[in-house]
Every structure is written in C-alpha cells, then in structure tokens.
Amino acid sequence: MRFHSFEHLLNCPECGAKVSLQQDHFQCTNHSCNITYPIYYGVPVFISNKNEVFQQEDFNTPEAPAIFFGNSKNPVINFLRKLRPDVTLNYTSKINYAKIADRLRNIESPRILVIGGSIDGTGMSILKQQLPQQTIMVESDVAQGPNTNIIFDAHHIPFDANTFDLVIVQAVLEHVLDPFQCVKEIERVLNENGIVYAETPFMQQVHGGKYDFHRFTDLGHRRLFRNFEEIDRGLVAGPGSSLAWSLRYFFLSFAFNKTIDRIISYGSSFFVFWLKYFDYLLNHNKGACDGACGLYFIGVKKTGYVLPDHVLLQQYKGYRS
Numbered sequence: 270m271r272f273h274s275f276e277h278l279l280n281c282p283e284c285g286a287k288v289s290l291q292q293d294h295f296q297c298t299n300h301s302c303n304i305t306y307p308i309y310y311g312v313p314v315f316i317s318n319k320n321e322v323f324q325q326e327d328f329n330t331p332e333a334p335a336i337f338f339g340n341s342k343n344p345v346i347n348f349l350r351k352l353r354p355d356v357t358l359n360y361t362s363k364i365n366y367a368k369i370a371d372r373l374r375n376i377e378s379p380r381i382l383v384i385g386g387s388i389d390g391t392g393m394s395i396l397k398q399q400l401p402q403q404t405i406m407v408e409s410d411v412a413q414g415p416n417t418n419i420i421f422d423a424h425h426i427p428f429d430a431n432t433f434d435l436v437i438v439q440a441v442l443e444h445v446l447d448p449f450q451c452v453k454e455i456e457r458v459l460n461e462n463g464i465v466y467a468e469t470p471f472m473q474q475v476h477g478g479k480y481d482f483h484r485f486t487d488l489g490h491r492r493l494f495r496n497f498e499e500i501d502r503g504l505v506a507g508p509g510s511s512l513a514w515s516l517r518y519f520f521l522s523f524a525f526n527k528t529i530d531r532i533i534s535y536g537s538s539f540f541v542f543w544l545k546y547f548d549y550l551l552n553h554n555k556g557a558c559d560g561a562c563g564l565y566f567i568g569v570k571k572t573g574y575v576l577p578d579h580v581l582l583q584q585y586k587g588y589r590s
C-alpha cells in the first residue's frame with residue numbers, strides 16, 4: 270500500500286483526532302465523531318460524510334474522470350490529442366522546482382505534500398529526480414490517478430500541524446471553492462521554515478468545467494500568501510500564452526453544440542499556439558505582469574509574519590499606476 274509511509278501522520282479531516290487503520294478502512298478514534306474513511310483501490314479516501322461537494326463513493330472507481338487527464342478509450346482520439354500543440358508556454362516551473370530541490374537538500378527525509386498531484390505537474394519530474402531516497406511524498410487529489418496515494422479535500426487537510434517541509438499547489442487554487450481557507454490549511458500543516466510552491470492562473474478562461482472558480486492578479490496572489498515570507502514570485506506564462514488562450518476561447522464562443530465545441534477546441538490550437546513563443550521575449554518586461562497567463566509564488570512559513578497591505582501595494586510591478 271502506497272500510504273504506509275505516511276499513515277501514522279493521518280488524522281480525521283472532520284475533527285482532527287487520530288485515526289486507526291482497520292482491515293479495509295480508517296476509523297476516527299474520537300467517539301463523538303466516529304467517521305470511517307474507506308480505502309478504494311489502495312487509496313484512502315479522507316472525505317468526510319459532511320462534505321457537500323464530494324462523496325466517498327465518488328472515488329470507488331479505478332479511473333479518474335476524463336476531465337482531469339483528457340484521456341479517452343478511443344486510441345485515435347488519444348493520438349490526435351497528442352498531436353495538438355499546447356497553447357501555454359511554461360519554461361518556468363522546471364527552474365522553480367530545481368530551486369526548491371536545492372533548498373530541500375539539507376533535510377534528511379523531507380516530507381512533501383502535493384495537492385492536486387494525481388499526475389505530475391509541469392516540471393515536477395525535475396524535483397522528483399533530486400529528492401533523497403527517504404523522502405515521504407504524499408500525492409493527494411480529488412481524483413484517482415497514477416500518482417494519487419490519498420484523496421482528501423484541500424479545505425480540510427487530514428494531517429497534524431507542522432508536518433510537511435514542502436507543500437505544492439500547482440494549478441489547483443483556481444479550482445477550490447475557498448482558496449483562502451486552503452492556504453490557511455497549507456500554512457497549518459507546514460513546518461516552521463517549510464516551503465509553499467503555488468502556481469495559479471491569471472488571464473485564463475474557464476478550463477475545469479464547473480470546477481473553476483478563481484483567478485488572481487500578481488498582488489492578489491501575493492496577498493493570498495501574506496502569512497508567508499517571499500522567496501520568489503513571478504510569471505509562469507506570459508501575455509503571448511494569454512493571447513493564445515483568449516483567441517481560442519473567442520473561437521469557442523461560436524460553438525452551438527458540444528461536437529462543434531470539440532472541433533473548434535481542437536482546430537483552434539493549431540492556429541494560435543505559436544503566439545505563446547512571444548513569452549520568451551515578453552516575460553522579462555515589467556508590463557508583462559499585468560497580462561500574465563499564470564503566476565507563481567514560492568514562500569516560507571515564519572510564524573507571526575504577516576505582509577502589511579501598504580507594503581503589498583508598494584510591490585506592484587506594472588506601469589498602470
């Protein structure tokens with residue numbers, strides 16, 4: 270079972286009490302709570318029965334919903350999808366993961382929590398290659414997937430305070446109902462001096478169907494992490510990628526049924542993907558921040574630290590003031 274390396278760290282997402290592993294499920298040890306958490310396909314499902322969005326039974330399937338991976342049972346469709354060029358240029362994540370791996374080097378057996386980690390995020394393989402052997406890697410999601418070793422809702426992370434040395438939330442916070450609550454949880458489960466790595470879109474259209482709720486400007490994103498000292502922040506992808514996204518969704522707005530939508534979605538990528546290469550030129554410009562496609566933040570938890578709002582405002586990078 271892939272959860273054995275961290276099962277001793279788990280607790281009840283509803284009440285925070287310890288859980289005990291029974292034959293085929295976990296049980297909350299707090300008698301007034303007493304919720305059970307099933308294990309489906311070797312993956313513990315730490316979804317409370319009070320959760321309004323997800324049911325435990327949603328995960329009693331070996332496959333993730335196609336919306337997560339875009340995979341299909343039809344090999345022709347999978348082949349066509351591989352041919353389709355990406356409209357986002359992201360050369361930043363790899364650089365960031367290499368920096369983060371450097372910082373973890375001094376920790377003998379680091380504990381890492383990936384939220385939204387059912388598959389590797391862009392550039393994450395760089396981090397994984399450089400991790401010490403004794404690393405405890407918790408890869409969570411609200412979907413079964415090749416990496417998923419636990420399922421929970423990031424609004425209630427089922428771990429004690431001060432558990433992890435690194436928490437990764439890559440392209441996730443736009444998909445949660447309350448990103449402020451999720452960041453509070455991330456802060457709680459991080460050790461003192463623990464690192465958070467977040468990538469969140471800014472100028473991107475709706476891409477997760479109904480599970481897509483938020484976008485952040487550079488300062489909005491920084492304020493979301495105001496209880497963290499900044500190590501670095503910047504663009505994941507720039508205005509070239511934003512323009513490619515915009516044109517694609519302009520074309521998509523002509524669709525009058527799902528089939529046409531799929532055809533335009535596929536075909537438009539070939540027309541607009543080249544725009545992303547402007548990002549090599551534009552990402553370094555100060556003005557690019559206001560039109561960025563996505564942003565990243567790397568921060569460190571220092572208890573008691575809060576970035577004052579008047580200092581936040583001084584950190585605006587663009588020319589619009």
Ligand SMILES: [Zn+2]
Nearest residue numbers: 281284297302
């Ligand atoms: Zn409980």
